Amino acid sequence: MHALAVTPLFALAVPSRPVLKPPPLPVKLAGGLFLFATSVPAAEKQRSADLQRLAQSALRNDPRVTMELGPGIEAGGVFASAATPDALCLNFQVQGGNAWAECNAFAAKTGDGLELVDLEIRMMDGASLSVDLRPRDAAAGAPPPPPPSRTSGASMSAAARSRAPRMAAAAAADARRSSPGASGAAARELLLSRRTINDFEPELPADWEAALVRAVEAATFAPNHKRTEPWRFHLLGPAAARRVCELNAELVAASKGEAAGAKKLERWLRMPGWLVVTCVGGGGGASLDDPAGAAREDYAACCCAVQNLCLSLHADGLGTKWTTGAVNFDARFGAAAGLPDDEYVVGTLWFGRAATTPPPPAKRLGVEEVLRRHA
Ligand SMILES: Cc1cc2nc3c(=O)[nH]c(=O)nc-3n(C[C@H](O)[C@H](O)[C@H](O)COP(=O)(O)O)c2cc1C
Numbered sequence: 001m002h003a004l005a006v007t008p009l010f011a012l013a014v015p016s017r018p019v020l021k022p023p024p025l026p027v028k029l030a031g032g033l034f035l036f037a038t039s040v041p042a043a044e045k046q047r048s049a050d051l052q053r054l055a056q057s058a059l060r061n062d063p064r065v066t067m068e069l070g071p072g073i074e075a076g077g078v079f080a081s082a083a084t085p086d087a088l089c090l091n092f093q094v095q096g097g098n099a100w101a102e103c104n105a106f107a108a109k110t111g112d113g114l115e116l117v118d119l120e121i122r123m124m125d126g127a128s129l130s131v132d133l134r135p136r137d138a139a140a141g142a143p144p145p146p147p148p149s150r151t152s153g154a155s156m157s158a159a160a161r162s163r164a165p166r167m168a169a170a171a172a173a174d175a176r177r178s179s180p181g182a183s184g185a186a187a188r189e190l191l192l193s194r195r196t197i198n199d200f201e202p203e204l205p206a207d208w209e210a211a212l213v214r215a216v217e218a219a220t221f222a223p224n225h226k227r228t229e230p231w232r233f234h235l236l237g238p239a240a241a242r243r244v245c246e247l248n249a250e251l252v253a254a255s256k257g258e259a260a261g262a263k264k265l266e267r268w269l270r271m272p273g274w275l276v277v278t279c280v281g282g283g284g285g286a287s288l289d290d291p292a293g294a295a296r297e298d299y300a301a302c303c304c305a306v307q308n309l310c311l312s313l314h315a316d317g318l319g320t321k322w323t324t325g326a327v328n329f330d331a332r333f334g335a336a337a338g339l340p341d342d343e344y345v346v347g348t349l350w351f352g353r354a355a356t357t358p359p360p361p362a363k364r365l366g367v368e369e370v371l372r373r374h375a
Pocket of ligand 1: 195323324325347
């Protein structure tokens with residue numbers, strides 16, 4: 001790793017560095033879906049988020065670090081953490097566009113705050129990521145190298161870009177073969193801990209868009225018969241979301257009265273993130289009622305995609321609610337949300353930071369009630 005040598009600002013002695021034990025690279029790549037949510041102990045969650053923010057800001061402001069999106073570098077999931085009473089170390093993903101790197105950040109605890117001591121960063125996928133990190137010899141007083149342009153360190157071809165998800169998937173498969181237990185336990189924890197979220201914090205976190213892109217990528221890895229890839233994802237901006245909220249309020253008011261409509265409008269307008277998932281219609285003209293028809297299989301594939309998407313967001317600390325209702329199937333919904341005519345709605349997904357996470361639904365059939373063994 002190249003040391004970025006972020007100069008400590010504090011006059012106190014630098015505490016000893018906690019020992020990080022990051023997982024091997026293939027496991028990290030597999031962890032793109034499964035590991036992230038579990039790597040920081042609960043007591044360090046807030047400090048860990050603060051340290052990532054500090055590191056992200058240092059990376060964005062360092063002219064020697066360039067990625068495809070330059071100043072858009074985002075700190076992502078944590079692979080490993082280590083803490084002492086005086087210090088915190090994190091090993092986490094950073095992302096610029098489709099390019100990944102990993103970062104080690106070391107900070108001293110100062111009361112309720114943190115002082116960044118140093119940062120290290122390195123590529124995770126040499127074929128598709130170019131990070132310019134010329135060592136800076138500040139101690140020797142050497143002049144810093146001329147800063148590269150914001151995009152010069154990020155020459156990723158379209159071919160390399162399209163290879164990146166496949167490479168990550170292949171690495172994930174290798175990781176599972178070499179260490180099925182490690183990623184398996186984390187994956188299971190993630191599957192079981194996802195909940196439908198009803199109350200979101202009002203604002204999306206700074207890194208939500210990178211998390212959403214990762215989630216859509218995960219969605220596109222869902223199974224789909226005859227490789228039809230029937231899913232589409234429509235990210236609604238404030239104007240489109242408001243049109244949908246108002247249409248819904250109108251429908252609710254018509255069926256349950258003005259007061260109910262107004263209450264619904266107020267609640268829906270508070271949803272921080274809006275994604276409408278659709279299925280490209282047609283299915284070879286088959287009906288959804290035909291169990292072997294392409295239309296039904298495409299809808300099934302879209303539902304798998306939604307689940308992948310929700311799990312990926314969950315891994316990145318974002319909650320979701322999959323909602324369907326009269327508004328989705330109203331003739332005016334497509335225009336309100338901006339959907340093309342040849343797609344139909346699978347669901348609206350609200351996403352954001354959970355304000356509260358509900359317990360698992362009380363009524364849940366046990367394994368013995370649903371697993372029927374046949375001789
Ligand atoms: C196709 C589909 C549509 C759903 N629509 C709604 C909805 O309109 N309103 C709602 O509160 N929950 C909706 N849900 C979420 C379920 O209520 C939720 O998954 C269920 O209560 C189990 O909770 P859990 O997701 O936390 O395990 C929907 C789920 C699916 C799969």
